[in-house]
Amino acid sequence: MKRNSKILTNRSKTNFNLPLASTVAAVVISLLVPQVTWANELRVIGVSDYDHISDLTFGNDDATYLATKLLNQDWKVSSHYNEEATQDKFNKAGDDDLLYFTGHGSSNGSLALQKYKKQNKPEGSYANWDTIGTSWFDKDIELAIFAACDVLQRNSWGEVLGGGAHHILGYRGLSSEGQDKAIIATFLKKVTAGNPVKVIDAWRFANVEYNEFDWAITGHKKNEDDYFWVEDGMTTDVTGTKDIYHWYNGGGYYLDVKSLTNERKTSNLIEGLRLKTESLDVQTIAKSLLDVNEKTLRGINNKEPYYFSNEKGNLISYPSGAINYFRNMSNDGMHSSNEKVIKVAEKFISEHGGFPKDAQLNSVIPQIEVDANTKKEKVIGYLVQYSREHNNVPVEGYAGDSIKLIIDAKGVTYYFRLWREIDESSSSKLSSELITNEEAVEKGLDALKHQVKGSNDDIKITNSELVYFSHPFFTQQSDLNLAWKVSSGSVHTYIDALTGNVLNQDEIVDETFEEIDLLEERKIDFLPDEEELS
CATH class of the missing domain: 3.10.450 (Nuclear Transport Factor 2; Chain: A,)
Known part of the structure; x- marks a missing residue:
């Protein structure tokens, strides 16, 4: 049987982490710091060099990043790349606690190994629920992460969880390799934060941060309160597939996307617009969201990254002017109209940094939880996004300027804000x-x-x-x-x-x-x- 509740946090002590000098590049102010003692096993499997389909540009850098980070935290790590990535390596993952795969996926649900062509050919060139079979049953494995397109479209992945494994994190649509390293790094931050969030919430938040909206999770409903081997660790193993659920972004309300390809002459556009960092009152925001004692906020400035955490959540501020607040998401259902959700979002933004005059509502997307057996869906929250334009040209990028909130039954559970100010007085050129x-x-x-x-x-x-x-x-x-x-x-x-x-x-x-x-x-x-x- 598998080990449970491996990591415990001592909540009887209060720890503060404060700057001693301006030369400190980052500061953590924490009222709850988990006592993390790693004693677990990670298996990473990565394929970037393919014989018959496109190679991936950045190699297996997300897998090597994760392996290095956890190796440095005393995890036992086994790594298998390209020709060493075989079906047998997936089957042996049952003896590990965490499996991470990076590579191509297929809409038929399979993970593509080096010799993969298409439609699960040739034999031995892919891994899925059929090839894994019961090899994970009654073993140590609790969590798998598939950084690959499409695979969690298929309900069949729930079969490999029937022997006690908890969750598979991945995607039900396309995903981009360029985001993977940042997403796994952000995921690790959120599951090991001063006040860690649950595995399901950390995967959701990390992908939303980098605009990967086709994230998905397949797992046991009874394991939805899993932590990443911190706090109370993983919950008790569940066998069978009667409580397999899926979590994902649902369909939502989207504004029409403008296209400039035929709408305006490119010679009239302005380049080289000067930017200024948005000057947010981080102290006031921290006091409002976390009720932080004023004495802990002395000397806070906008030139260094700061990390605040206590039992009410986590708040990170960056020199770019960005802030990110997050806490565990409620599992309760929501029955709210888009209009009501938007009012909650705009009130929160106004009270925590102010509502930018050029902010435009971009989308409202329900957060879905669905029973894999009965197909019964429940909305447990909404993702609300705001973007901007300048002279009718959208401002966009990878985890760039935007405001994103996730609202659950208890209020705002996630808040990302980066809104650099455009200096209208600066000189620019056609x-x-x-x-x-x-x-x-x-x-x-x-x-x-x-x-x-x-x-x-x-x-x-x-x-x-x-x-x-x-x-x-x-x-x-x-x-x-x-x-x-x-x-x-x-x-x-x-x-x-x-x-x-x-x-x-x-x-x-x-x-x-x-x-x-x-x-x-x-x-x-x-x-x-x-x-x-x-």
């Missing part, structure tokens, strides 16, 4: 000759074939438009420049409208990716006297 829409589509299609983790047959360009490209929240950005956004369904790539270069999110994040670790590695801890808490 754009130079831009590459054409046709050139952008050609480059975008080639890029997506090597970034989308599904069959090449699935890659069809569904839209292209000019946008102002917004950099991710981990990066500082001083200029707003034009790019072509080329889309295949829910995944996108961006092409620099001046140079024609692909603006790879993976490369952009890598430039400052070390900042993801600063919140953990540069924290300063001390235990205050009791009178300091009064």
